[in-house]
Amino acid sequence: MNVETPPVTSVDAISSSMDLEWARVHDMLSLAEALRTGTSLDDEFSNRFAALSSCVSDARAAGSWQGLSAMISGDVLEQLTPQDIDLMALALAPVARPAFAPRIQSLQPELGTPWPGLALVQELLMLETSDEIAALIARLTPTAPMVASGLLKVEGNTPAQTLRPGPVLIRTLLGRDPELSPPPGASLSTARGTWDQLVLPEPILRQLREFGAWVEHRHALTRDWGARAVHGPLALFSGASGTGKSFAATVLATELTVRTGTPWALYSLDLGRIMSKYVGETEKNLNALLDSLEGRNAILQIDEADGLLGKRGEVSDARDRYANLEVSHMLARFERHSGPVILTTNLRANVDPAFLRRFQLVVDFPTPDDEARTALWRVLLPPQAPLAERLDLERLGAAARLSGGAIANAATYAAMLAYAEKGDIDLPHIARAIWAELTKDTRQVRPSEIGYLSEYLEVTR
Structure with a gap:
């Protein structure tokens, strides 16, 4: 039985340069499927695949992956090899073309996942010698450029390790959120607001605009000027109830949507779905929420943050020790989160002072005169x-x-x-x-x- 594949002879035959990558992945999967089932491909497959691979190489040379420069520094881009691009294409394929997911999973039933495992990667890239496999592993270590920069994630244990695209790779190459489902433990705010509706003193408005600029330009600052990469940014809005803290977050989400030309979501943390009386559950829930928000155009707003991030006290028993560990974990986890987070509090004095140095911005909202x-x-x-x-x-x-x-x-x-x-x-x-x-x-x-x-x-x- 012959397995038909769509003929590709030139770049003009496909709508975009990235579509060339997915057509090549399609043919690679077709070849693997044919070998597994003992079927034969049509007589022109070899010539078409060679022509397609040549088109892919030309498209890469012409800059088909240069979209990464919007988020990744030039030093990292210069270190990427053609094999790195192959690995990212394979990891990104199930997201770019969801129809690839069941095909990849069927080729590796022992893993039960649509993310390509190292065994399938070796097969698809036709790596045979020990040197080729060693070179592959070297590009997937935690310190390798594409892994260290968050473009690619290696999950699982040897030998059942899989490749998964990082949120930054999905955002920059596909222009979409890494996840479509709402983040666990947060609620979407559909309210919108504008600067003229936010009645605050001019110095406060200036601080809020600067926070919006920080969110908008944080990646470009690192890319273009070599600034130190800073996660977040993280802001604390403090002031009496009803002074506009939550509405300011709404205005910032609206403003970022206008300034970037892409929708920005505002999610409010639901403490009832995050906090738990069981040891370790609160941290687990918070990790799941922040992991889900990675790579999204989204602001996370946490009201009454003093209840979540209260002061650490003296340890007198195991409960106190765990409470302090919980607060410390949250402090470190918020600091590592790549997206903007806004915490609000009516009682700034109740927030652990160790948090203050980690905020890029602290805004005190005054009572209106x-x-x-x-x-x-x-x-x-x-x-x-x-x-x-x-x-x-x-x-x-x-x-x-x-x-x-x-x-x-x-x-x-x-x-x-x-x-x-x-x-x-x-x-x-x-x-x-x-x-x-x-x-x-x-x-x-x-x-x-x-x-x-x-x-x-x-x-x-």
């Missing part, structure tokens, strides 16, 4: 809602000392009241909404705390 509260009311009231003429936003900003989050709640509440009455948003609606916000606390609230608005508050009469 009268001017900021006026701007917040202007931004947070529905833009198309009719406002009563007597509603003076400047006077309103000075009347009640609310946080930005409280103003957001009150603005929505007041708009709902006015819409239900089919009228303009007026002072009675605002007064009722602010009073509802203030009385959420258990403390006794006095009408004088909302200034002139108490005149319009029916519940106090």
Whole structure:
């Protein structure tokens, strides 16, 4: 029985230079499958494969893999050999062409994985002599350029080791996230925001823009200027509840989407799915989450971080020793993560001081003053809602000392009241909404705390 393969005689026959690589992998797999099953290939296979291999070599010489230069330093690129490119192509093939995955797995049933094992790699690349195999192993050691730079991962134990593409290789060559499923232990935030909606002092806004620039240019800085590679970046947003810490993360995700031209996701850590009372489970869950985020255009946001990364204390028993080890592990793991992470806290003093030097940015969010509260009311009231003429936003900003989050709640509440009455948003609606916000606390609230608005508050009469 003959196994037909698509004829390839020139670069023009295939839509892109990387498609040449996958066509070559297809033929390599076809040859291995034919040898395993005892079938014969068609008479022109040998000539077509030789022509295709020549086209692949020409495409590589013309720069088909130069996309790696966007993420990898020139020194590493210069050290890559033609065999390194072959190995990366084989590892990347099941991701680039999912139909290859079951074919690769069927060729190595003893491994039960779609990632090519060393035995199959040796067969596909037709390596026979001891010198050829030794050269292959030398390119896969932990210090070899393509492994040390994260382009390729070697998994498993000898002799059942497999090759898997690193997140950076998938991102740069295929332009896609390494994983499609949501990361375990995190929830996707679909909210979006813009700089004009973020009411903060200019120095704080400048710090946030600098964090966005750091995320955008961190790889280019290493590539073009030889800067020291820094993981993250890692930022700490501290301030009272409702001062805009979480919304700032939303704005940064939106801004990065605009500036890079590719979507950036914002994931919020779900502590209930990460923290565990069982020894080692919290670290395991955190590792799985951060591993899943590697190579993605994603920001990880961790609210109430002081509860996760609290101060380490004196050791008096085994429980204290484990708690300190857990915090230390988290500190080191966040520092190694390649993507941006934003931790927020209402109580900066509760965060272990050892963390502070590891943050690339620490931003203190202030409580809004009268001017900021006026701007917040202007931004947070529905833009198309009719406002009563007597509603003076400047006077309103000075009347009640609310946080930005409280103003957001009150603005929505007041708009709902006015819409239900089919009228303009007026002072009675605002007064009722602010009073509802203030009385959420258990403390006794006095009408004088909302200034002139108490005149319009029916519940106090």
